[in-house]
Structures are given as structure tokens and as C-alpha cells.
Amino acid sequence: MSRDASPPTRGALHRWLLPGGEDPDPRFTLANERTYLAWTRTALALIGGGVAVEAFTAQVWNTAARQSVALLLLGLGAIVAVTALVHWIRVERALRDRSTVPLPLMAPIVTVAIAIGAVVVAVLIIAATR
Template identity: 60%
Template structure:
């Protein structure tokens, strides 16, 4: 629908999508690494919680990146305002929770 946008904007939208996918893959790799390599650092429940949080966050980010890409593409074709980036707050909050859990465990572990 709508008119064809400038190819530079379409390609920029695609690069942004790929950056979100790269971030999602990094989160999923981090979740796998936490589960595989931190058994001597974290209690099993904490380790599994952090790993699952990172994996779910990566999964949601991957899906959200696609939805964002489609929304921006449609907005450009219709010459409408761009949609709000809803995946950015999700990523920020999820990363903050994971970091807070890891920091709390490290601080309470002792020497």
C-alpha cells in the first residue's frame, strides 16, 4: 500500500531490524552461556532464572524486531508518523532485571 519509499530509508529500516536480531541472538547466547558455564557461581534456581530470562528476552526481541520492521515499512509507504519503539523499553527493563539479579548474587556471595 502507499507509495514506494526512498530505497535508502528501506535499507536503513532493514539494517535496524538486523541490529535488533543481532542483539536478540546475543541475549540468547548469553542465556545459554549462563546455564552452561556458571554452575559454580550461582545457585541452580538463580542460574536457571537468569538463563530463562535472557532466552525469553531474546525471543521477544526477535519477534518485536519483525513487528517493528513491518510497522516502520508501512508508515514510510503511507507517509505516516513512525510507530513508537515498544521493544526498546522491553529490552531495557529485561536487561536491568537480569543485571540486578547477577549483581545481587555477586554482592551476597562474599569473598
Template identity: 50%
Template sequence: MSGIEPNTSREPRSGFSARLLQGGIEPDPRFTLANERTFLAWIRTSLALLAGGVAVEAFMADLFGPELRKTLAVLLLVMALFVSGGSFFRWVNVERAMRRKEPLPLPWIAPLLAAGGVLVAAMMVTFVLPRRN
């Protein structure tokens, strides 16, 4: 073993973290850090969606009409909102499950992101393919 064991002798958490994590045993720090890296990956995805929404609104005026441009931009921004907010709840739920030695929850953010991505891509293909240069 690598010498890193769960710290079960640590004093119980108190205050906000105790209410947030709702008890359990401290997991191996490697798992907690991996969960944190996953959270940060979701945040990066959210920032990319946010940048995409701003870019569509700012730079696609010659490619799309105002209604379609606004629809695409708002869809990307709403996806960014849900992914960003959902990533926190995902992090907390995984952390709680690890502390209770329960199965990890399924990521509801993934199907949301996939469905939104399909919708945005389909809208863009539908309006870009027929366009003449």
C-alpha cells in the first residue's frame, strides 16, 4: 500500500462542513481529491459553455438571424448555469456517498449536457449546411 490510509482518528468535523457532509468516515484523501478534480472539470466545462454562449451572441451575427442567435446563446448560457450549479451538488453527493460507503450517485449532469449539446449541434448543422458561401 502507498502509506496513505483514511484518517479515522481525526476529530469529527464541525460547523458548516459537518452540516454539508452529514457525517460518515473521512475517506482516503486520494478519493476526495479525485472528486474535487472532477468538480473542477465540470466547472471548466461550464466556463466553456458560458464562453460559447457569449461568442455566439457576439460573433455570429453574419451567420444567424437575431432570433436563432439569441436562442443558441441562451441555450448555451442555461447549460452553463445548470452544469455549474449541478457540479456542486454532484461533488457533495459523491463526497457523502464515499463517507457512508454507499454506491456513488449517477451524474445527472452528463445526460443534461449531452442532450443540450445535441440540441445546439443540431440547430447549428441545420442552419449552417444549407447556407451558401
């Protein structure tokens, strides 16, 4: 049973990216961290999809179709990964300032992009199996 009551210290990186305000409820900080990780896994799913398309569809799709789908998935994955970090910082700043938590701007964009992507891939699969 060692329950360390001394608070975690703020490093230089922390003071630079999250200046001002005061340390929020740790449950909010941890919830924000899990949200960031969930977005990062969303990015990883897109990246994994892109790598898988480039790696395993050479026999079914033509080069242009394969490379455009893979590029779109990898590009969207990279954008979602960066946005996840930016959103995490913005939420953490809002928590420190006790202000309103910002909405995730990527949510509707990712939803539309995945829906379009699913339709394109479905069309390509049907075209390839004819």
C-alpha cells in the first residue's frame, strides 16, 4: 500500500503546451487521455486499412485503384492522428481554464470520409469480381 499523495510534477513540455490555468480533476484528464487514445486507434485503423490495401489487393485491383484507395486511407489516418493530439491539447487547456470543452471537428469529416470510402471500396470489389 503505497499511495503517493504528492501530485505529479509538471515538466517543461507540459508547461509549454499547457500554460496557465490550474491542474483539473484527474478523472477529466484521464478521460481526455482515453478519448485521445480512441481517436488514435481510429487513425491506426485507417492506416492499417491503407497498408493492407497496398499490400494485399495487387491481384484484384488495378494499380491506380489500389494506390488511390491506399493513399486516401493513409492520408486520412495521418490527419486524424495529428488532429487527435491537437484536440487533446485543446480539451486539456479548456479543463485547466475551467472553460467549455471544444467539439471534435474531425468527427463529421471522418464519418463522411469513411462512408464514401466504404462505397468506393464496395464498387471496386464488385468491379474486380465480375
